Amino acid sequence: MKKLLDKFLFAVMVLMVVAPAVSVFLWMLSLSLKNEVDTLAYPPALIPSSPTLANFIAVFDGGPFFSYFLNSVIVSGSATLMAIAVGVPAGYGITRMKARKMLLTIMIARMTPAISFLIPLFTVFQAIGLTGTLAPIIVTHMVITLPITVYIVAGYFETLPRELEEAATMDGCSVWQSFRHVALPLARPGIMVAAILAFIFSWNNFVFGAVLAGRETRTLPVAIYNVLTFEQIAWGPLAAAALLVTLPVLILTLFIQKEIVGGLTAGGVKGS
Template sequence: MASVSTTRSRRRSRRILVNVLYAIAMIAVVFFMLTPFLWMVLNAFKSPLQIIKLPPELIFEPTMRNFQNVFGTQNFMRYITNSLIIGAGCTLVGLLIGLPAAYSIARFGQNRLAIVILMARMVPGITFLVPLFIIFRTLGLIDTYTSLILTHMLVGLPFIVWVMVPFFESIPRELTEAAVVDGASAVRAFVSVVLPLSGPGIVTAAILSFVFSWNNFMFSIVLASSRTRTVPVAIYNFISYAQIDWGGLMAAAVVITLPVLVLAIVTQRYVIRGLTAGAIKG
């Protein structure tokens, strides 16, 4: 009995040690990931002299001057509106094209189409930049929402397709076949039967597509100008040849990050459910 008790005690001690080490590791990872964000937020409320002061001040009198510069002098609301329009357009058009494409791949085994879409996602976006610039310049679409929505879809559309394919594969074919037998067309069966059952996946694909568009920098800096400039590109307004407005830069970064952060917090359970549901259904 003593040996059994000793064995149990050792196992319990090992379990506690493992849990403690795991907790320490998680705290270290979270600290490492959150420190740059917290530092950015602190500097957004500091004056220029406080930002460059060494050692840095952790206790200081906050100022709203940087945010007044962002929304007043730099007119950041216009850039936020541009990003919202482009992100929403990219997501909606991507869903209209990507959902039928993903369903076709899942139901009819169009592996070649899937590989082509995957290659479009894997190829660096800069590869398409010059040809797209020439095409849009010829069509007179430079500095328009249309060109930016279409280019942002190079990132969003393949992701929508590859997120939705497992969902459509997990839906029993008997459901759509029964709808066709009852007189529904293939399109109506897809809209009325398949899409409602794929709600979590559609929400996940839409959210992530919007986030990718919101954060896109490369296409926007080349194809947009003052009228359609998005928030990542607008950051350059705080960088000049002579100096860098670190306070305004940090405040603008907070403004850019905050909507995506709130969206991620609010929808995290839907995203997790959407990314895992396709793998566990059926």
């Protein structure tokens, strides 16, 4: 009886956490399939009376959507790869040096509002003539991807048994060889989780792209903002555009959710 009650309470808690996100997603899906009459109807209805794909067509007709999609892939992919290339060795070094204060400093940089970095970075990129290209967006997105990568990877390296690296050192391996051949393969699940989360955070970022991007280098979140008009808010196309931006990340998360859960739980098991 107690186990049944515990499962019921757990299910209720999960429902309370998930319900708001699911409700917003379903309402966004509903708006994207409604015509203008259904959108403005009162009281509003979740199920459209006459579903239509006109809002999605309007999004593709309103601008080079595939070009913006490619920009987002390039920016998020590049920022993630650069964060992994820099963050994994940094996380390993921080862990082995037990530099917890440095790790805290990195997380403070992640929690600092993006506008604090945006103004000086914009000034620098404008001075060297890079504004309007993808390069400054990729670099600024490392403000998002690098700290989260270092934090996750450092926490994972901390759970790995030191005895394996010490054994490798006794066999003649250098610090770099011990990192490359022993620690790095063992930390693969943690690195995967860090890469996935870094990519998602970069994909959803709006501020840097809105200021630094040009007309042809906009990312998808910035492209959604352009759906808004001064006369009125086109809720249907706006919801359709938001759904198209959310869909790749949603599909990615569904396909690799086992990797995420496995990576997060593996570190906890090894550290116990």
